[in-house]
Amino acid sequence: MKKETRNKLMGVSVATLATALFKRGLRNQVIQGVQPLGWKGKNMVGPAFTLRYIPAREDRNGIAVFRNADHPQRVAVETCPEGSVLVMDSRKQAMAASAGDILITRLMKRGGAGVVTDGGFRDARTIAELEIPAYHTRPSSPTNLTNNEAIAINEPIGCGDAPVFPGDVIVGDGDNVIVIPADIADEIADEAVEMTAYEDFVVEKVKEGQTIIGLYPCTKDENREAFEAWRKANDR
Known part of the structure; x- marks a missing residue:
């Protein structure tokens, strides 16, 4: 995205953006149910890089899968481009965590612009103290392997009832998060x-x-x- 566009979006509210999108017939771009952890006082802005979860199947999601270097959750954190927002489709449920403070810290150190899940984070209090903007529905301690399997990276997803395509512009403020189609972001x-x-x-x-x-x-x-x-x- 253009630097000028990013700078402009840093200074506007999600509510204002929702009205601008509504004028164009786009009514469902706000990610429902998410809220900021430790509001940083400035907007989260960046293109979307996505991770999709599906319901876990018990024979595929033992704790040992985290030893796999190709595990999609780990790969997403290690490949999310600098300046992008990692957006996770966690099926709108926080019975198990989408990620924890170690992965989110790694995302931050790699230059991620933020992270959003329509599920929950473990170690939420710690994540709230990090510099990276983060949004979720509520704290959740069980590992994501409990009932979710990370299955696909950087594909179109639904997050909190909003459609998210890779490269769409994500903006989060002190209230919630909105998705702007990339072709009209400017x-x-x-x-x-x-x-x-x-x-x-x-x-x-x-x-x-x-x-x-x-x-x-x-x-x-x-x-x-x-x-x-x-x-x-x-x-x-």
């Missing part, structure tokens, strides 16, 4: 920056006691003119 970022500027203006006016009627959305010329003056004064 234009969505541009629009979201514009929307954010107006929303900041609106918040300021509402705090001053102004009604939202005619202000949000803007349907009155005087509000449009006031916004342009505000924008010039604030270099926005």
